[in-house]
Each structure stands twice: as C-alpha cells, then as structure tokens.
Amino acid sequence: MTRVVIAPDSFKGTATAADAAAALAAGWRSVRAGDDLVERPMADGGEGTLDAFASSVPGAQRMPITVRGPVTDPVESSWVLLPDGTGVVELAATSGITLLDPLEPLDAHSAGFGEAIAAALEGGAERLLLGLGGSASSDGGTAALTVLGAWFLDASGAPVPLGNRGLAMLDRVDLTGLRPLPPGGAVILGDVTNPLLGPLGAAAIFGPQKGADAATVDVLEANLARLADLMPEQLQPYAAAPGAGAAGGTGFGLLAWGASMGGGAALVAQAVGLREAIDGADLVITGEGRFDGQSEAGKAPTVVAALARDAGAPTALVAGAITAEPRGFAASVALADLAGGGVAAMAEPLRWLEAAGAELARTRG
Template sequence: MSRRVVFAPDSFKGTVDAADAAAALARGWRAERPDDELVLRPMADGGEGTLDAFAAAVPGAERVALEVAPPAPGQPVVGTSWLRLPDGTAVVELAATCGLGLVDPLQPFDAHTSGFGEAIAAALDSGATRLLLGLGGSASTDGGTGALTVLGARFLDGDGRPVLLGSRGLASVASVDLSGLRALPPGGVLILGDVTNPLLGPSGAAAVFGPQKGADAATVDVLEANLARLAPLVEAAVEPPASGALAEAPGSGAAGGTGFGLLAWGASMGAGARLVAEAVGLADALAGADLVVTGEGRFDGQSEAGKAPTEVAALARAAGVPVALVAGSITADASAFAASVALVDLAGGGAAAMAEPVRWLEAAGAALAREHA
C-alpha cells in the first residue's frame, strides 16, 4: 500500500543544508519504497538556511546581493544576500553575514555582528516595510553591539571613544547612546529565534553557546562578565524604558546576545521554526500523511527550546501523524519519536558521518522505510 511521507529536516550544520538533507532522506526512502508519495518541506528555525526556506516557499521572493564587513579580524569580506518578499518584508539571516562557518579560526573575543547590521541597513535603505531577522549560528558574543553600531547606536569607553568591535570592546564600555538608532520600519521587526535562553547566567549566551564559538571555561567567564557590564548600560539607555529586564527576556541570549540588542532597538521576539513552518505550508503538507521525518545535525538538550524538529513534531502530533527523527548525533531523550536514527551509529563514528553526510542520510531514509514497510 502506498504511503504519503513528508520530509521536513533542518540543516545539518556545517555539512548539508536542509534542502539537500530532505532530498537525501527521500532518495533513501524511495530506494526501498518506490511507490510512496514523498513530499519535501525543508525547514529552518531562524539559523542557517532560514533565507533558503523563505526563498523556496514564497513565490516572487527575490535575493538581493551585497557585501558586508568581515565577521572577525583577518577574515575576508562576506558576499551574501538578503531576501525581499513581495509584500515588502525583508528577511535577513545572521548566519549568512557573521555565522560560525565564516570565521576560521574561531575568535570568541573579536568576532562581531557588524555585517549583520550592514545587511539590515541595506534592506531598510531599499525600502523594506518589515524585517524578519533570523538569529542562530553566530560566531560572536557581542550582545548585538556590532549590528546596533551600524544602525546608529554608540558604545563608548570612559574617555568617550568608541569601543572595539566584539566582546573584547565590551570590557571597556562605560556609556551607551541609543538615540541615534534608525527608526523601525512601519511593519516592525520580528526576531526569528531558535532558542529561549536569557542573556546572562548558567543558561545564558556565554555559558551555553560560548564553547561552540571557541571559548574555553576561562574565556566563557570573561564573555559573561563583558555581557553583564553591557546589559545595565543598554537597558538604562532604552527610551521609553522597557516594561521588564530585557536581559531576562526569553531569547535575549540568542546569537551571542544579539537577541538582547535587537530587543533594545524595539524588535519583537518570535519563534523562528513556527514562522518558517507557516511559510513553507508544513501544516497543509501533513494533511493525509502517514509519517513525517524531521531532523538536524545534533539532537540535544537545546533541541526542545524552539528548534525545528520540535516544531515539526508538535505540528505532526496535532495532525495525528507519527514522527521519525534523523540526526547526526542524538544525546537527548528521543523516546517521543516513533523512530530515531543517528548518523554516527550508521557510519560507525562522528568523523565518518561528517565526511559523507549525504550517503548516511540516504542510508537513514532507507532504514526508516524498511522499519515502516
């Protein structure tokens, strides 16, 4: 009997984008069950691949190319793009301007978000009436100060001089002036966040995400101290004052604290995966499906906090559709899924899985098809 199977993975960061991951899983499935109806809906959650997801899902979307500043000293200028939607909305992805994949070697003290600010400014200059800003996969922990500086904010040391870009500069910040920030577009600014972490503390930007950006334990402590120095200065500069502490807001720790900086500008926090799911029509695709296959590079404790597989699973369960998970590695409880496959298990190790991710994604698709024959 023919089945309808929906493939809705996120990207497997650093190895395969979401569209290629969905295609590989589908090829593996079709090799075992050639008569099934396979529907591909690549996902994203605000991080890497968000621009691609909107570009594929929204008819008439147009990529606008630009070059932005290097995301860290010694790195090349970044050729990237933002996305213009037919209704005047602009989609800008932080990972495409100052993401982890653009900094080699990693520079936790000096990586910054100014390129992200340049892309935002370019979208505003072109007449964007609304901004959707994808956060995730950042290489920096600068609290969004690089981006805000491009947009007109001033971060000054005790002598009234602009501080250095990156976390390093935050160690000497003594005053913050947000009065020169560009006005928000008429339709507002919505952050497409992939995490709910606050700015500071044991679940904050430095403690949780610093190690991904090259920070050892001592460096994490310094990154945390620098953000803690910045936070009250920014909050005191916000006009009119925020109704609550921005540093404690869910998602303020996203992208090395860029969520915090954007909230101070006046942006609103949204759930990136949910908005992408709406854009790609995932709920409609699930109608009449027998199974949905989702996944990401690493399924861990952070996956429950707004990541794409969690959103896909929620929509699928609401529709009464079983959900299977494929991930590069699985370190969190996956018992809620009807089936789960880790590429590291199929390949015999992490290095082998990352060396040939498409091969092992196809193998995972085939394994799931056999299991659900």
C-alpha cells in the same frame, strides 16, 4: 500511494536543510519510487533559515550582498525578500561561527548582520524576520546596532572597538540615532530562551562553543554586564528576557531596538506552510544534526512532530547522532549508526542521509 512530507532542519556544518531533504527523498524513492514526496526544508532561526524560506515560499527572492564577516573580512551573503514584503535576514550567514577559523571570541562582532539588516531595509522590506543562531560573536549585538545608527562610546567620546573586547572600554550608550523599525516591525527567530547574563547566559553557555576558555568566559560576562548596566534604564530589563542571550547577546540588542521575540522553528513552519503540507500526510520525516536534551525546547524536529501529531500523522526522526530519548517519534535513525561512527557520518552526510531515507522506506513504507 503513500504521501510523505520531508521537513528536516540543517545538519549544521555538514548539510543544508534543502540538501538533507533532497537526500532523504532520494533514498526513499530508491525503495518506493511511486510515493508522493513533499520536501519542506526547515530551520529554527540559525543556519539554513534563508535556504528554508528561499526554497519553500513561492516567489521568494534571494538578494545577494557583501558584508563584513565576523572579524571584518568580506563575506558574500544574501537576504531573502518574500512576496508580502517581508525581509528575512540570517545572522549565521553574515556573522556566523562557520565563517571564522580560528575562532576569536573576544574580537568577533555582528557588524555584518547589521549590514544585512540595513540592506533589507534599503531594499524595501516592510517587515523583518531576523534569524539568530550560530554566531561567532558575544558583543550583545552592539556592532549590528552601530551599523543601524547607535553609538557605543568610551570615556573620551570615541567609538569603542567592535566585538566583546571593546565593551570593556564602554562609558556611554547613545541609541537616539537608531534607524526605525520597518512599518511591520521585526520579529526575532530563535531557538534558545537564555537570558543575557548569569550561569545560563550568553557567555556561560555559548562562550565555550566560540572558543572561550574559563577565563575568557569571565571576561565576556563582565563586558556584557557592563553593556547592560550602561543601556538606557528602560531597556535594562531586557537583559533578563528569554532569548536575550541568543547569538552572543544579539537578542538583547535587537530587543533594545524594538524587535519582538518569537519561536524560530514555529514561525518558520508557519511561513513555509508546513501545517498545510502535512495535512493528509501518511508520514512526516524530520531531523537535525544532533538530537539531544535541548531538542525538545522548540527546535525544528519537535515543532514538526507536534504539527504532525495534530494532523494525525506519525513522525520519523533522522539525526546525525541521537543522545536523548526520541519521545513522540514513531521511528528514529542515527546516521552515526548507519555509517559505523560519527566521523564517517560527518564525512559523507548526504550519502548517509540517503541511506536513512531508504531505511525508513523499507521499515515504515
């Protein structure tokens, strides 16, 4: 009997990691019903992080909350409490780009993320894992920090409006009222290493994904630079830290709060016991919505493949589209190829994920 571990990330905007794993498993079973399949949905800190913890950690509790969405309209969301007292909070589930239509790059904010963090602290979380990725905003995390007790003030001493646009009015930053980190601290789960500012920063790289044209990118950059210049002097160097540009600069805000930066996919894999699950596996299947040049920079499929390689197991890759050479994978399947195009694959992602599972069972089983 073949033992197969199925550990995909979410196929962003089309299928959660848990649904993707279940579809791949169903496809495999349609060909090889007697095999031992272990599902371990993965995440890298972005969309699907809560689902990965909730489905893979025994005793995890999903805690429902209502927060302000990325432009203040209420959003039904949740955070996850792990048995060891760790609270997991996901920005994509509270202030994410998929929660906003149309996109509003200057006015979207991270307040809902801050409200979820506050709920976790008030719910007794002794340590925080903070998933960054998929944000709608470029506010440097200021709205989240405002919820946690910071003040971002204009020249008259009034709070500036939430969102990047308000940072143009910023005159003074007061972090003395920030609530403390929990006893076990806070770790940022993220999959990017971009700094806050510059050609590789939050505005330049991620602004266009949030609806910003070239002129708006310049405004986003200038306002984030103003924020960095007005932060307490000892915190200003965090603007250049790897990951400070994550989630519209929310990485910078969290570093200023005192959180530490961690590798998203690697920490999620550790938390869900992926290494132990892979031990003794004959094959590991992983995947994501798009496998491209950024995928090798610590994203979930690359982390999963590295763990499988250490365990001596081959890895198969499934992705909606594959636009970079899938080095290190024993097999690869693109849903776009199975479906006859990317649009068809995105229209019925679970159908084509199931087809990919069946294809792998026939060729690798």
